[in-house]
Amino acid sequence: MINEKKSAEVDNAEQTRLEQSRRKEKHWKRWGPYLSERAWGTVREDYSVNGTAWDSFPHDHARSRAYRWNEDGLGGICDNHQNLCFALALWNGHDPIVKERLFGLTGSQGNHGEDVKEYYFYVDSTPTHSYMKFLYKYPQSAFPYNELVSENARRGKHEPEFELLDTGVFDEDRYFDVQVEYAKADVDDIAIRITITNRGTEAASLDVLPTLWFRNTWSWNGGEEVPQIRVAKNKSGRSQFLARKAEFDSYGLSFEGSPDLLFTENETNYERLYGSSNRSFTKDGINDVVVNGRMQAVNPENRGSKAAARYRVDLQGGQSTVLRLRLTRDNGLTDAFEGFDAIFQARVSEADDYYAAIIPAELNDDERNVMRQSLAGLLWSKQFYHYVIKEWLEGDPKQPPPPSERNTGRNSRWGHLYNADVLSMPDKWEYPWFAAWDLAFHCVALSIVDADFAKSQLSLTLREWYMHPNGQLPAYEWAFGDVNPPVHAWAVWRVYRIEERRRGSGDLIFLESAFHKLLLNFTWWVNQKDADGLNVFEGGFLGLDNIGVFDRSSPLPVAGLIEQSDGTSWMAMYTLNMLTIASELARYNPAYEDVASKFWEHFLYIAHAMTHICVDGKGLWDSEDGFFYDVLYSKSSDWERMKVRSLVGLTPLFAVDTLESADLDRMPDFTRRLNWFVKNRPDLTSNVARMHGGQNDRLLLSIIDEERLRAILRFMLDENEFLSPYGVRALSRTHLESPYIKHVGDTEYRVDYEPAESTSGLFGGNSNWRGPIWFPMNYLIIESLQKYHFYYGDNFKVECPTGSGTLMTLAQVSVELSNRLSAIFLKNEAGRRPVYGSIEKFQRDPHWKDLLLFFEYFHGDHGAGVGASHQTGWTGLVAKLLQQSGGQKSVASTHR
Structure with a gap:
């Protein structure tokens, strides 16, 4: 949004x-x-x-x-x-x-x-x-x-x-x-x-x-x-x-x-x-x-x-x-x-x-340079990607046969996958292969300049020679069977809307085609990642590398499972994305009202489970702290809330959307079903949906009620916790002094605040989610705040930063976060770009200082680039933030 x-x-x-x-x-x-x-x-x-x-x-x-x-x-x-x-x-x-x-x-x-x-x-x-x-x-x-x-x-x-x-x-x-x-x-x-x-x-x-x-x-x-x-x-x-x-x-x-x-x-x-x-x-x-x-x-x-x-x-x-x-x-x-x-x-x-025509005229020269180079990086990062797994598994007639271990090894269950296409890469050196959830963010940024290419990329990964017959999307080359956050539906809707705003009409054929394939993927998630059928999802790896106590791509060191705050939140977000798409399609075909009802109900069940399910008071929501945590559930029925304050506890913010009263008026069958639930299942709707009272009589769909929203934002906007001068950190800075430690037998597992490169070898190599700033998650936070503001309006204000005494609307907070992220690349008052830290060649040399690198992630305290140096992919979202910033400057100028 x-x-x-x-x-x-x-x-x-x-x-x-x-x-x-x-x-x-x-x-x-x-x-x-x-x-x-x-x-x-x-x-x-x-x-x-x-x-x-x-x-x-x-x-x-x-x-x-x-x-x-x-x-x-x-x-x-x-x-x-x-x-x-x-x-x-x-x-x-x-x-x-x-x-x-x-x-x-x-x-x-x-x-x-x-x-x-x-x-x-x-x-x-x-x-x-x-x-x-x-x-x-x-x-x-x-x-x-x-x-x-x-x-x-x-x-x-x-x-x-x-x-x-x-x-x-x-x-x-x-x-x-x-x-x-x-x-x-x-x-x-x-x-x-x-x-x-x-x-x-x-x-x-x-x-x-x-x-x-x-x-x-x-x-x-x-x-x-x-x-x-x-x-x-x-x-x-x-x-x-x-x-x-x-x-x-x-x-x-x-x-x-x-x-x-x-x-x-x-x-x-x-x-x-x-x-x-x-x-x-x-x-x-x-x-x-x-x-x-x-x-x-x-x-x-x-x-x-x-x-x-x-x-x-x-x-x-x-x-x-x-x-x-x-x-x-x-x-x-x-x-x-x-x-x-x-x-x-x-x-x-x-x-x-x-x-x-693309870059707002209201941006200054430096902002225009950053935006244009970020888009150039996205466009240069296209690659002909060729990988036919059946041939790779079986070997070639004129070459020695592959080892027999290949038949049960890496990607052996993905024999249908046939890649021979131009694809958007995260980074053509460090990650010269497509990654499903990276690609979703690429497409949102790419749609600024080429909506057709963005749509083709999203459609391609949903085709039968990419998507597994069981409905799973391929994750990435090293392990196509790994599980990434289900953001594909979100990207489909965002690209559709961006193109609609630019061209005056949306591509309904693209939207409807993608929706039908996404139904298969959604079903895979429900069948595969909700172990007990309780609408609480495990997910596993979810692309966040070492953010958790344990390696989320490997079996747990204890017998049991982790009920994931982020896994469940992603699925709640997925249901709302599908509800939104179904509602749009219902404008042209009333049959989609029934599908919209299905996702409305599914959202209620997931949201209720996430906010209510617990044993002996130990659920995902911690009422004392006012934060969501993962819960470790062992086979001995021992529950333990793992109190790591990380992005895992902020992802519930993403499960939010609004419905206009006009939308309800044009979907009578959906509205009747909605009203039936309100009347007959208040246990499901009382805390997860606001039926009235929003701006222009909007309906709010959210996991988080107003009290919990304020509690989470208190942590997120605290500069001693999540809020950095350059965005929202992946892990609270409190873990610098108070690491989370878990003992399993004689083995110690711990999570420390690490604002730059990972100091452990736990999954991901050069990736680290224990403190740095990541653009895709920040982008979703900004968008979610805008949706909450769309409902609550200007009367809902929070301190930003926490403890500063400065009150902001959620729209103003979203602008503040956007500006902090963009500041990573822009020259500050001293003429230095935080992205380059103390590297004087990039800061002062006339032949280097205006050349931009768009890194994988950024130092949680001073914004320096870390990880893959040319990962323009999802970091290219800075172009979308700058485009938005230009629009805000234009509005401000008009109002003056």
Whole structure:
């Protein structure tokens, strides 16, 4: 319900391209940034006995071993089926290998889990990718691979991570800025501009190798012709790469100047990796020529499935140079570089026009920069994701069979899953696979710029080749059977409403189709996660990693179960989301009134169970504290309320919605059923639904009554508890001095306040829910407060912060939280961005300070970015908050 200012679609060139794409008149999205930043170390490429993905395919193999499922590259693009790929490769003359892909530590190498050790930025992109900009910072001295590995191995979990800046390779600005831009002259005509700048003061040289290659689709099943790239002349007589593959359009890559042309095959180097004979030229042949001068490593006949144009760039200190290339279909251009600069000028101007219509004019320059880069990060984080589990389980005809353990191991019950789509990734290096609940938040932010893509993503995960036949949604690659919070229905409704406000009408076909699939998923939850049929849900992992006392993805160390405050709250929220969608569909088909009634009743049962079920007074609600806690129930009928004050106890806030009196008037059957419950089941309705008294005679549906709402907010808005200067913490700060400790036998389990990286190895590697600030949960808190305000109005006020004496309405509290979250990225009075903490290079250097990284989560006390550095995914919600902020400024200006 985050406030949105209604706006008509603005007629500009990028919007026209989106409309052409939506109507399938022109396939503007055929080419995009769909190349992963990392394909090694993934579950897909893991064919080991024990499922040790990081070790099965390490970074050291990546340059020499053909990928089975996906390709990766540096600042690259590919078509939407990843037949043909283009990316940069670089060599500074000192590195032991060519820089073809981003380096980072594996889950076991990093002292806080996996961690990319590079500096790269998604600077800009339009939704059709008609214009894109990517920046990579490449040291001029040898890249410190070994130092990064050894020093992080030496450090423990209580020490900070050792980063690339810490090695000194960027001292005195001894690095290159390598910027690649893409501008589409047409659907299959892409101008490529590479700008290299020597940021140092001394002369330095760089090999730049724009590389074109085919994804290896021929080495696995047999019978497929190997595609070929060769030298050809275009119509203007220039040399170019001509790439041809059966049942795929031919493409030409033209380049200026006279670079050396190097050709090899995208095949595994069996000699290097396994000590056996090679069957052809190999994937790392170009690397061997550049680094070791082994000309015999490439094909002298100038053909292969992988090719690079090698430029030698010599730059004085501060000097820049530009390389120009053009990728086109069918070798159709008379002169590839005629009008080249005009294409870029037009697309940059059109991108500015497009975002001028998206980003509120009331935002200042810094706010506009943050919002635009967050959206660019979301758009750059698309990836062609390929993983056919049946084939992965059974193996390929031309390859050794997988170990037998695979048949009962990871994802073995998901043989129906067939992934071969462009998907929104949480992070294309650290999380280069889709995650169900991450994706829901991505789509809400993406709907600002491309509602069609957002809808397609939500619809895709509900299709039969994704959703399990039993109705479960796939969680994420490492364990598709894990359970994430059921936020899909919420996202479907939010995307529907955002598009409706922008276009003037909602997509009912999308909404109805998604609703029918969500019914299957809802039924799975009811059947699988309510062990005793009491409408109290266990859920398990629920994506919150180490937030609990025990590892929620593993069996309990005691015989019994945990009745989860958050699991039950998520399901109450789910019922209300489904009720809302059913009510909307009932506008057009009265049959949905019965379905709405079903979810109304189900909500009452869940809400009643959560607020009333207890044994000997030990339920989820603690009346003395005024807070919700998980309850541990052992088989000996021993109940224990586990008093960890965390987001688990705030999730009941999410189960809230309102119904308008007009909604009830147009749904007579639903209203009769509702009134019957009010009259005959006051035990269910008295404390969980307000039937009158709200603003404009609204009906409130909520787990939490007014007394409990005030009690919870007292904790949430206390700066000594949950409220940070930068949002709501995942764990109360009181646990800094008073950790929660639970003994099971001789084993101590504890929960301490940890505002940054996790200091334990308990699930999640580099993820931590014991104190930091997470955007998705904060976003839902803000939205929930707005819904409560929608009912209670301006007369309901609370102290914010608690104890300050300052009274705010819930709408004002939501604005305060939104501003605190946005402040993470914005320059403060001292000109510093909290997201970068004490990193002076990012705070002061003119070539760094306005480049944004959107981290996985943020330090609970000072807002510094933590975890995955490019997890724009759900952190991209900051764009929605800033858009809302602009609307509020506009209203304030009007009122003045």
